[in-house]
Amino acid sequence: MxxxxxxxxxxxxxxxxxxxxxxxxxxxxxxxxxxxxxxxxxxxxxxxxxxxxxxxxxxxxxxxxxxxxxxxxxxxxxxxxxxxxxxxxxxxxxxxxxxxxxxxxxxxxxxxxxxxxxxxxxxxxxxxxxxxxxxxxxxxxxxxxxxxxxxxxxxxxxxxxxxxxxxxxxxxxxxxxxxxxxxxxxxxVPCGVDRARFTPDGPVFPRAPGRRRLVAACRLVERKGLGDLLEALVALRGTELHVAGGPDASQLALDPEAQRLRRLATRLGVADRLVLHGRISRDDMPALLRSADVVVCAPWYEPFGIVPLEAMACGRPVVATAVGGQIDSVADGVTGVLVPPR
Structure with missing residues (x-):
């Protein structure tokens, strides 16, 4: 055909x-x-x-x-x-x-x-x-x-x-x-995930000792809810938020949303616990997801959302907003937790 x-x-x-x-x-x-x-x-x-x-x-x-x-x-x-x-x-x-x-x-x-x-x-x-x-x-x-x-x-x-x-x-x-x-x-017909690439076993991004890690992977646009995650980070002492997405790391200083997030993190007192990685290649993404204690997906709305599937394929628990395809893909209380958006 x-x-x-x-x-x-x-x-x-x-x-x-x-x-x-x-x-x-x-x-x-x-x-x-x-x-x-x-x-x-x-x-x-x-x-x-x-x-x-x-x-x-x-x-x-x-x-x-x-x-x-x-x-x-x-x-x-x-x-x-x-x-x-x-x-x-x-x-x-x-x-x-x-x-x-x-x-x-x-x-x-x-x-x-x-x-x-x-x-x-x-x-x-x-x-x-x-x-x-x-x-x-x-x-x-x-x-x-x-x-x-x-x-x-x-x-x-x-x-x-x-x-x-x-x-x-x-x-x-x-x-x-x-x-x-x-x-x-x-x-x-739900979106799928490459289970040959996204697996529980494999390389893992290095971690700072003694700190828990949240990982978010998304485009740097406001509706992805990264600002909401920073506000939640205030209550999570000893926890870092690692964000993959946006331009190359060398260009993040010029990105409007990256600038907004850094200003917000400074105002909230969590700037030392926000790590913006910029663009992460598809080959490196599994290693970053495996390094997470929890993968967080907090969009205000989401037509489907592939990242929760990739995280679960890597054996990591997910906290996701109960919107769009995430309602179907995350089994609340089993493979992750669904929460209200914003």
Whole structure:
């Protein structure tokens, strides 16, 4: 089977840790590779954000990444990409006319718009995964929501247009039904975890003697709840909070959220117990997770959340907010503890 994936802002080749590079990149890369191992031919179409990138390059055996020219060949915040989706769709239509896939799987709402626009004239079925919903983002961020003005309306239309929707958790199904998505086309397929990489045994990051360690791994954005963790750290004497995410360690001083967290830690009197590692490679992430007494995942909202799975695969207990996919993935009182957000 020939499968075309569309992931407009989240390239499977991206280096993780930036504001817009996280779980979706991991999910798309892992899913594409797994499908290839089952004998499928997979092409992942993503927007070119660097002029030096070749049009096509291999991700792994059976998977190619297609860098689509849509908008400037530079990094553009995902909330600013909507005006370029028409050009993205034109490029997809041309590619699929020459090399027709059996099915298209789009990831994130703007990818879905481009995929449907390109596929409908060619009669190619489209399966869609939202990864995040505008209604949920608006509910939690309010006036701070930087999404395009018509995102929610366009997502509702998309949910009624695609041939099938893959939700990543039961909470998302409820949200999709409220949006008007036909119930008969929605299936839950949770995100997975690489159990060959994330194991209880293996290298462990060094630890300071006599101190407990909390580990959080996430993008450096306010909604991930790192500020809430710092406030909790005040009551946890002898405990450090280690955070993986954001730019390289050498660039953290320039990162606005890293600056905010350090100011907050200083005001709370816990600056000596906050360790910002910056970007941690996928190869090194298991060692950091294994070093934790507890892995903490405290987002205000979370479409799925892969880190709890990775932590549990490493044999570490998890404290997570009871939101989105974390409600499904963390067995409260068994593999971890669920707590209210914020």
């Amino acid at each position: 020939r499968i075309a994936m569309v992931s407009e802002h989240a390239s499977p080749l991206a280096v993780l840790g930036g504001v817009d590079a996280g779980g979706q990149n991991v999910h798309v890369a892992a899913l594409a590779a797994a499908l290839a191992r089952r004998g499928c031919e997979v092409v992942v179409h993503t927007r070119r954000d660097d002029p030096s990138l070749p049009r096509r390059m291999a991700l792994c055996a059976g998977v190619e990444v297609d860098h689509v020219d849509a908008g400037p060949p530079s990094e553009v915040p995902k909330d600013d990409l909507l005006p370029h989706m028409s050009a993205f769709a034109d490029q997809l239509r041309e590619a699929w006319s020459d090399e027709r896939p059996d099915i298209v799987h789009s990831h994130f709402w703007m990818s879905g718009l481009a995929a449907v626009a390109a596929a409908e004239d060619l009669g190619i079925p489209v399966v869609h995964t939202f990864h995040a919903l505008g209604t949920v983002k608006q509910r939690h961020q309010g006036a701070r929501d930087t999404s395009p003005a018509h995102r929610i309306e366009l997502e509702r239309e998309l949910a009624r247009t695609v041939d099938a929707i893959i939700a990543t958790c039961s909470d998302e199904v409820v949200e999709l039904q409220a949006m008007g998505a036909p119930s008969g086309i929605v299936e839950v």
